[in-house]
Amino acid sequence: MKETEKVRDVEVDGAKERIKKKREKEKKEERLEEIVVECPLCGSRKLIQDYKRAELVCEDCGFVLDDNIIDPGPEWRAFDHDQRMGRSRTGPPATYTIHDKGLSTMIDWIDKDSYGKAISSQDKAQLYRLRKWQRRIRVNDATERNLAFALSELDRMASALSLPRDVREASALAYRRAVEKNLIRGRSIEGVATAALYAGCRECGVPRTLNEIAAVARVSRKEIGRTYRFIARELSLNFMPISPTAYVSRFCSALKLSGAVETKALETIQRAKEKELTSGKGPTGVAAAAIYIASIVCGEKRTQREVADVVGVTEVTIRNRYKEIAKEFGIEIIL
DNA sequence: AAGACGAAAGTGGTTGA
DNA sequence: TCAACAACTTTCGTCTT
Numbered sequence A: 001m002k003e004t005e006k007v008r009d010v011e012v013d014g015a016k017e018r019i020k021k022k023r024e025k026e027k028k029e030e031r032l033e034e035i036v037v038e039c040p041l042c043g044s045r046k047l048i049q050d051y052k053r054a055e056l057v058c059e060d061c062g063f064v065l066d067d068n069i070i071d072p073g074p075e076w077r078a079f080d081h082d083q084r085m086g087r088s089r090t091g092p093p094a095t096y097t098i099h100d101k102g103l104s105t106m107i108d109w110i111d112k113d114s115y116g117k118a119i120s121s122q123d124k125a126q127l128y129r130l131r132k133w134q135r136r137i138r139v140n141d142a143t144e145r146n147l148a149f150a151l152s153e154l155d156r157m158a159s160a161l162s163l164p165r166d167v168r169e170a171s172a173l174a175y176r177r178a179v180e181k182n183l184i185r186g187r188s189i190e191g192v193a194t195a196a197l198y199a200g201c202r203e204c205g206v207p208r209t210l211n212e213i214a215a216v217a218r219v220s221r222k223e224i225g226r227t228y229r230f231i232a233r234e235l236s237l238n239f240m241p242i243s244p245t246a247y248v249s250r251f252c253s254a255l256k257l258s259g260a261v262e263t264k265a266l267e268t269i270q271r272a273k274e275k276e277l278t279s280g281k282g283p284t285g286v287a288a289a290a291i292y293i294a295s296i297v298c299g300e301k302r303t304q305r306e307v308a309d310v311v312g313v314t315e316v317t318i319r320n321r322y323k324e325i326a327k328e329f330g331i332e333i334i335l
Numbered sequence B: 001a002a003g004a005c006g007a008a009a010g011t012g013g014t015t016g017a
Numbered sequence C: 001t002c003a004a005c006a007a008c009t010t011t012c013g014t015c016t017t
Helices: A002-029 A081-088 A122-140 A142-160 A167-182 A188-203 A211-215 A221-234 A247-255 A257-273 A283-297 A306-313 A315-333
Strands: A047-050 A056-058 A065-066
Touching: A047 A306, A142 A167, A142 A188, A142 A211, A142 A283, A167 A188, A167 A221, A188 A211, A188 A221, A211 A221, A247 A257, A247 A283, A257 A315, A283 A306, A283 A315, A306 A315
Parallel strands: none
Antiparallel strands: A047 A056, A056 A065
């Protein structure tokens, strides 16, 4: 009897999903018209959506129109028809960002079986008990509750920074691994969650500085750094140090600099790298100096103060980096 | 007066004994 | 565990435009 009840519930779920899917399909077909946007700088319509960095970039001049875009796409790829069919799905995909990976069952509240017939009063009582326990089981013990809390916190911060889904997944996975290894003992959940987010950013090559993350986190920058190093060591995640180039486009657009400056800055960093001027130095400082130099060379000068504020280093650091670079490059920089 | 420059002292983190 | 160390910051006085 219990078994048949379960089967029936699954059927109810299945039928509901089918209807839902059909509706979604209809909706999608309705809003097929494309939205055409053009670049305010050069008028080009060739815009690239860089979901990894959450940026909308003009292909011709490199202007960043929007750095808060949301990735609407599917998270799987299909290369031919068979794969597409094989990978199409009913219901949401399994995800690490929900504490039970989004795989738990919710028993529907409708007292009908899969054929739409009413369920007898005797069975109704049983169905009620089943639902009650299903709910109770879903968020069970303390660890589950903590995980649910940490993941919601993770999602809140990721939303505040408009990070794409792959970063969220990577962060959630890092957090789960930290939990499995009992690394949260003696550390705050928020601290570990934030560190996991930072690790996720590093892993996915999405440049966010510790300062930017600390701005939306509920823990101090110091603690994030400490916790991050700890879990990175314990989980043996070793990422390459972030290249200064990764920051350039974001900072340039924040300073309203043109694509020419951006290109020049990237070139400057590249040359500085070849002369071993970047190793051991903070990547943000190098990026700041390169942008500062490029802005002068291209005749769109920004003050050291302006650059320093956007990048999050002091003027002194910019001066030091830029002196080193200028010395190596010779008179080129001196106007 | 604003911006650039540089000296000096302090901070937080890494490294090596 | 501690001291040495490099990178970076803060603060402040001076110079240049």
